[in-house]
Amino acid sequence: MSGRAPHLLAALSVIALAGATFAGEIPMTERRSGYDFLSRETRAMQDDDTANPGMLAVLEGGALWARKTGAAGRACADCHGDAGASMKGVAARYPAFDATLKRPVNLEQRINRCRADRQQAPPLAYESRELLALTAYVARQSRGLPIDVAFGGRTQPFLDNGRAAFYRRQGQLNLACSQCHDDNWGRRLAGNVIPQAHPTGYPVYRLEWQGLGSLQRRLRNCLVGIRAESYEYGAPELVELELFLMWRARGMAIETPGVRP
């Protein structure tokens, strides 16, 4: 094969992907956040900071942000200062490529990297109260800002994996994410309205959980629902799905902390 052929192929496949639309893909103008499918009461709960139960975690996250911890005895604030300025827009860009790991990491993983590298503190467990609180606090600083993950170049293969997973039928019930969230959103699966699966509100306060949960927890719930093999928290496959969902929701506003049924 000549030296040029692989380049040409790579270039062609980028063009093909950029222009590709999948059957049933939701047109940009018809995209709606899960918020739009909520009852009036639940929407009011999300809108009012004094009623939104997720705000408790945001407050707790603010306290953790300022608390010195780890062998280094440093707080997040010691490096990043006022989160209102330094963390503005950050959650809207995650998952983001990590040059050391050579793959995208989500916000929770980024926070744990800072703990390990800068604070010399042990990682916080996924879904632990502290990690959810810090994640919610950081993401809250992007509320109202448009989702803007980087794609193309080195994140492209990961985005493609996430997309493939979204369109793959799997599990004993043999369903793809897209069959519910692209093809049947707005309809009722038993008592639940099927949303479009936009990751705009995470971590969310879910009434069914009676607590805050991450996007990965939500994805694992849907995988269990179709009786598919799940993934460990933090697994590359889940981060790739997150990346694809963020790309799919590009331009939509971050709502953290969202409230969901």
Added chain:
Amino acid sequence: MRFAAGFVAACCVVGAASGGAVRAQDSIPSSLTGAKGDPVRGRAIVTNRQLGLCLLCHSGPFPEERFQGNLAPDLAGAGKRWSEGQLRLRIVDSSRITPTTIMPAYHRTDGLVRVAPAWRGKPVLNAEQIEDVVAFLTTLKD
């Protein structure tokens, strides 16, 4: 596997009788167990949200069931629209009629990927349960 053998045999019998493979694919005429199902048990399976899961997607004549889905046709009248054999095929493997259907194949274990360990190698419903569901659906005449 017993159910697979029965399924293939059923197709061949119809194929021979009607002289066409196309018709053969619209029906599984004979019982997977050789026996008739129990419609009362079948109704319980259909309305059970862990077992039949039917009401996730379908609605039907079940006034006591509050949350019914609307991703699929109402089951009322299914026994008038379809023969017993046609119903059996639709429950066993709807994708033989419409490859892109969202309705799970209730009695098939091949061609599935990433099935959770607890369910691996098992069909959603066993042969007896399929027959019970079919027996119940044939009673839905209006």
